[in-house]
Amino acid sequence: MAMVRAKKNIVSLVRELKPRKDTSRIEVMILRLWRNYNKESGNTIEMVVVDKEGTRIHASVGEQLIKKFDDKLREGDAIVLQLFKVYDATGEYRTTPHPYKIGFFHTTFVGIADDFSSAVPEKYFADFSDILGGNLDHSCLVDVVGQIVNFGSLENKIIKGKDSMRLLVELRDPNNVKMMCTLWGSYAKQVYDYSRSNMSTMIICVIRFCSVKEWKGSYSISSGYNSTHILLNTTLDFIEEFKASLPDDSLALTNNDSSQWSVGTATSIRARFFVLNERLTIGEIIDSSVVGTFVTLGTIETIDTERGWQYLSCKYHNKKVMPTTNVDADDQPLFFCNTCDKEHSDVISRFKLIANVKDDSGEANFLLFDANAQAIVRHSAAELYDENEDEDFLPEAVSDLFGKRVLFEISVDADNIKGKSSQYVVRLATDDREMVEEFADLPPKSNPVLMLESADDISSGSGGFTATPLSKRKSEQDDDSYLEDQHSVNKKLSQKKLKGE
Structure with missing residues (x-):
């Protein structure tokens, strides 16, 4: 009788796997590995593996095979897999959008993939705008990368009778879009501790396998499942490029009390002006000794034309470019981009407005x-910029801001407090008439601003403030029902040590 032999030398790609074929051979890296338990399948080893193209697929080892394969499978290892089952991937919170998943046989071969590249393409990062716009398939977990710009207090929540730590974190992307993230369990504690210890640095957070959550029409992301993996200031190849693409505004990391944050609305404009941040007059901002984020209402008096109202930036990195004396083949001027480390003509005009803003208490430059x-x-800015126009000329659309009342969310950093900078970076601005009028009608604050005791507190980054919200969120009962939806206690939180610290 003829024998059927596996074609050992033919390596399939993950995208080529089909249920009809169980003799496939693949070379993959174990991107994530964890133990799981449920009543139906008992104890299992769960993995997400990725091939050289960056394509991922989920793999499972049944309870009866754990002893056979346990010592052959380690997170981060590159392995050869052959003779395995390929079957439909179904259910909620799938780790990949791949239509199939892998199941181990008793005869499955696991070996070492010696030539597997240590770097694979990143194909699964979700765009913040797609998440917040509700455009993604919520049955699949996603990856995100963002700068931590704000984090709350570490809270203990009782979910279905069990204690769990929770931390709310605000991330932003290169387009300055901000999104709320809820972290649970050990990750909540570790991210909180790391952020508190690194207040003066830029913290880039990579979250793999997080879920997209919807609450009353608002979207956010959440950890809480075994597969979630968080890296802080990791050395992955794309991180430096991501940092370079962020707005060049020296935005300070802030730590606000999150006891009044509403997860569903914390990223909304209204929440940031009426819930999350302390309200100050411009005079109080100037006199503040607190590093943090505040909101205020003021009237734009003038725009500084001496420093210009716009700058030319690289189309790809948002960074300012330097003029050169060279031109390209089409006689277009070339500009030098430090991030690209080359000259090119792909530049675009972007706003950089220094607005003199005034209220009854004082005036400041925002x-x-x-x-x-x-x-x-x-x-x-690209619509308004004319390279032939006088540099001191202000476009009409910009000069129309004079006399306009605007709500500002601004950052006060150590340089502002020490007098090294007289400009306050704006994190959010709106001239929405209803919000402006409502904000203007708020009663005077009764609580004074918390003051730091010494300049040492500023330089060490230890200075923070507890926000004094001006409105209450939804009832605690509504909040807890949402938390139960966010965090299933049937799925144990990952206890693996946070990498990247």
Whole structure:
């Protein structure tokens, strides 16, 4: 009788796997590995593996095979897999969008893949706008990368009778889009401790396998499942490029009390002006000794034209480019981009407005970068820029801001407090008439601003403040029902040590 032999030398790609074929051979890296238990299948080893193209697929080892394969499978190892089952991937919170998953046989071969590259393409990062717009398939977990710009207090929540730590974190992307993230369990504690210890640095957070959550029409992301993996200031190849693409606004990391945050609405404009941040007058901002984020209402008096209202930036990195004396083949001027480390003509105009803003208590200079300036100018800088125009000329759409009342969310950093900078970076701006009028009608604050005792507190980054919200969120009962939806106690939290610390 003829024998059927496996074609050992033919390596399939993950995208080529089909249920009809159980003799496939693949070379993959174990991206994530964890133990799981449920009543139906008992104890299992669960994995997500990735091939050289960056394509992922889920794999499972049944309870009866754990002893056979346990010592052959380690997270981060590159392995050869052959003779395995390929079957439909179904259910909620799938780790990959691949239509199939892998199951181990008793005869499955596991070997070492000696030539597997240590770096694979990143194909699964979700765009913040797609998440917040509800455009993604919520049955699949996603990856995100963002800068931590704000984090709350570490809270203990009782979910279905069990204690669990919770931390709310605000992330932003290169387009200055901000999104709320809820972290649970050991990750909540570790991210909180790391952020508190690194207040003066830029913290880039990579979250693999997080879930997209919806609450009353608002979207956020959450950890809480065994597969979730978080890296802080990791050395992955794409991180430096991501940092370079962030707005060049030196945004300070802030730590606000999150006891009044509403997960579903914390990223909304209204929540940031009426719930999350302390309200100060411009005079109080100038006198503040607190590093943090505050909101205020003021009237734009003038725009500084001496420093210009726009700058030319690289289309790919948002960074300012330097003029050169060279031109390209089409006689277009070339500019040098430090991030690209080359000359090119792919540049675009972006806003950089220094607005003198005034209220009854004083006046200050507020610095608005591209996205926040666009929100009140109603035009992009590229639409208004004319290279032949006098540099002191202000486009009409910009000069129309004079006399306009605007709500500002601004950062006060150590340089502001020490007098090294007289400009306050704007994190959010709106001239929405109803919000402006409501904010203006708020009663005077009764609580004074918390003051730091010494300049040492500023330089060490230990200074923070407890926000004094001006409105209450939904009832605690509604909040807890949402938390139960966020965090299933049937799925144990990952206890693996946080990498990247």
